[in-house]
Amino acid sequence: MNAVTSFLHKTEADPSSMPSYEKILELLPRPVIFVGSDGIVLYANPSTEVLLGTVIGRDVHELFPGFMSGLISMPGALSSVLVSWNEVAFEAAFAALGNGRFLIDLRPSLQASITSMPSDMDDLTGLAKRNALLSHLSCALSVKAPSSFVAIHCLDLDRFKMVNDMLGHAVGDLLLQKVANRLTSACRKGDIVARLGGDEFVVLQNDVNDEAAAETLASRIVDLVGRTYVINGHTINIGASVGVALSSAGIQARDLLRNGDLALYEAKRAGRGRYRTFESGMDALLLNRREMEIDLRRALALKQFKLHYQPFLDVTTNKVDGFEALLRWEHPKKGNIPPLSFIPLAEENGLIVKIGEWVIRAACMEALSWPEDMVVAVNVSPLQFKSDTLLETVAAALERSGLPAHRLEIEITEGALLDDTEKVVQTLNALRNLGVKISMDDFGTGYSSLSYLQKFPFNKIKIDRSFVAGHSTDSEAILRSIASLGRSLGMAITAEGVETAEQLARIRGERCTHVQGYLTGRPMSTHQIPDFLRQNDLQTEKL
């Protein structure tokens, strides 16, 4: 409680030695204003009138155009600067009086001209910065009416970096200004828009009745910020992802912001260009992922990854041509963790590049001990393609292991070809020049699989298991067309996921050259391979 509030709380005065508190307020040479929950001034001492004119009955936002978007600090915190409608700068301190009412204690500021604010204001956009946002938020949380909420909208621009890289920082800056402007136009008077740096913005929405009201603003932001921009003759399309969090009883500013951030993270994971509202499970989810991430980083060092190998056979000879390396994570506590539960995370945080490098090295080493000319096929993630080190990694792995290049097959998915095709094709050509085979994995699952066949002469196409398992005449027709198309382009065709003799018979009929699946061999460890091959040879001879 500061000096002024304590005045208001005491009602009795000692008549002999002291003037009444009311009198003191009247005599106080600086303005003190009491504001109701609706933002209307209910009381002002006479000094206020001298400096600001009549204020009782007026809206505090009107008196201080920068109010809320000006600078407010919590009671007890350092005072901040407020500029009045008639451009007088004040150092302002606030005291919450409950039920949304509050007191402003104003001290005319000698140095604090309008220009003394920059430390709390973003130069580029004129929006509040982190500290200002935090104090606004604390203030909003403490003065809000019990029946209403404060909502936080954390947002991140999708593809902003690309705009910056392609069109330069000057255009990027103009874009940020336009975004700031759109955000401000989507908000109401008492709301605050802040820029925390880069392309990170936060909107503080005041007086929110319910979750629906917050979601309305969030979806408006996604829509508005996602609309086309025209800057210096360039047409620019970006998107916005938004994480929404609503205040709960007693929540602190930082926690509310963190909840907004968690929701933003989920919005981005869900595919960007959308909003997500914070739910209590989200922290646990993130915690899980964090733990898994730490585990993943350790897994490499602690050699918890293993490779298993699944054979692929030539359908005409029934002989094994080679094995596809499949990653296994043997967690000491959690047991075997299936790739589907950790690969997406590894892709998200970039660890896949390191893991992928290990896979290539280990696969080359192990394959060297296999009989004959067995090929080892290794999956390479799109991220590895982008990392610029793939070629080096492959060359080094071949050299160190001594594995002849033609015994290594690199499998890529369409995802690797999606963007920046030119560069990807360059890398593919360089790999091919090393003598490595290249195959296209999961063929038929993407949108434009066919167009990629034209861009690069793959050695092999692996038809996705869904076409093999599919019982419809459609999937059969697709299988057949892909196979004949591939063969006419001189590519080998592997049918994946073959599990039954019936499927195998069908594959044979459809001009596929290779088959891979449980029927012809389950994944096995490297030392099981010699035995497996011996068995397979015996069976083949019997056939």
Next chain:
Amino acid sequence: MASSIYSLVYYSRNYIASDETTFAANVDQILAKSRLNNQRDEITGALLFNAGCFAQVLEGPLDTVEAAFERIQQDERHGDVSLLALNPIEHRSFPNWAMGFIGTSKIHAERFADIGSSSGFDPSRLTGDEINSLLRELAIEEEAA
């Protein structure tokens, strides 16, 4: 360099309530504002509407066209704004129109009875050039009417 003139073409989805008075009042307000602003900004052009969408050509100096487009983008009365063209042009197509409005004259009232239904006229199938010449053609008819 002589200040060059740009032409910007977009179409958008109309979000204004479809009852006649609300719609007419909004369109009047948009046009009045547009004419005022555009005169100041040396912008000319034409606006076409039907129940489903707006199509507009804005022509003028790049900076004022960009600023006007930015304001228009923020307008809640429409959405799904698709920018079809932004090009420097030699001559204005609508030199006399601070913002010509297609859809008021009798001829068009009839014509729009047909293309006014959201299915009848679909600017999303047209290119910027096509919209430009369509609006130009309509504008000339409208002037003559």
